[in-house]
Amino acid sequence: DAKTTQPNSMESNEEEPVHLPCNHSTISGTDYIHWYRQLPSQGPEYVIHGLTSNVNNRMASLAIAEDRKSSTLILHRATLRDAAVYYCILRPLGANSKLTFGKGITLSVRP
Amino acid sequence: DARVTQTPRHKVTEMGQEVTMRCQPILGHNTVFWYRQTMMQGLELLAYFRNRAPLDDSGMPKDRFSAEMPDATLATLKIQPSEPRDSAVYFCASGLGTDNEKLFFGSGTQLSVL
Numbered sequence: 001d002a003k004t005t006q007p008n009s010m011e012s013n014e015e016e017p018v019h020l021p022c023n024h025s026t027i028s029g030t031d032y033i034h035w036y037r038q039l040p041s042q043g044p045e046y047v048i049h050g051l052t053s054n055v056n057n058r059m060a061s062l063a064i065a066e067d068r069k070s071s072t073l074i075l076h077r078a079t080l081r082d083a084a085v086y087y088c089i090l091r092p093l094g095a096n097s098k099l100t101f102g103k104g105i106t107l108s109v110r111p
Numbered sequence: 112d113a114r115v116t117q118t119p120r121h122k123v124t125e126m127g128q129e130v131t132m133r134c135q136p137i138l139g140h141n142t143v144f145w146y147r148q149t150m151m152q153g154l155e156l157l158a159y160f161r162n163r164a165p166l167d168d169s170g171m172p173k174d175r176f177s178a179e180m181p182d183a184t185l186a187t188l189k190i191q192p193s194e195p196r197d198s199a200v201y202f203c204a205s206g207l208g209t210d211n212e213k214l215f216f217g218s219g220t221q222l223s224v225l
Contacts, residue, residue, distance in 0.1 A: 032211050034211075042218065042219075043115075043202045043216030043219055044154070044214075044216050045216065046213040046214060046215070049213075087154075091211070093210055093211070096161060096166055098159065098167065099144065099156070099204075099214055101146075101153060101154035101156075102153070103153055104153075
């Protein structure tokens, strides 16, 4: 499985934008980029996913580099509730494909 | 809101005892995943099912773990006999089974084996 690399941690200030980077230099053409997050004492939660084009939803935006070797999850205005571990995952196209988690990045939000 | 339900939320047992964890996927979902989370190993995929058939259980210790789906509304993960190293949070997730499905996770079963 193609791997992703994320920093271990990041800090941000409340109400400011947050950019969470992810490197995936060995991504293949059929790998989708998925982001999940895990709030303290909860199960993971889907955030967003994309293939080539940038994606927006109510939770976040996903910016994908033109060569697809990296991507950035953007939280437009961080809140204290956004403090969580964020996982960047490559998932091959196909209904039977796995979702394999790495270590993720721990986001702290300062009031 | 539809959600994945896991029972029990907490389980404390003694080494050697059988443990059964249950998961009720969201109605209409046909893929079910089992994960285990520890501080050391993070989130590990144990097994996953599609339409109640196991697709991959290579992440599961075969000698003591077993995963089944007796019907579409119930998935079970059993450990027999349990060992202290099995102490972890076990998560179940379900999805529609389509390409790039979103997975919805339960709140987990926190297992402590003494």
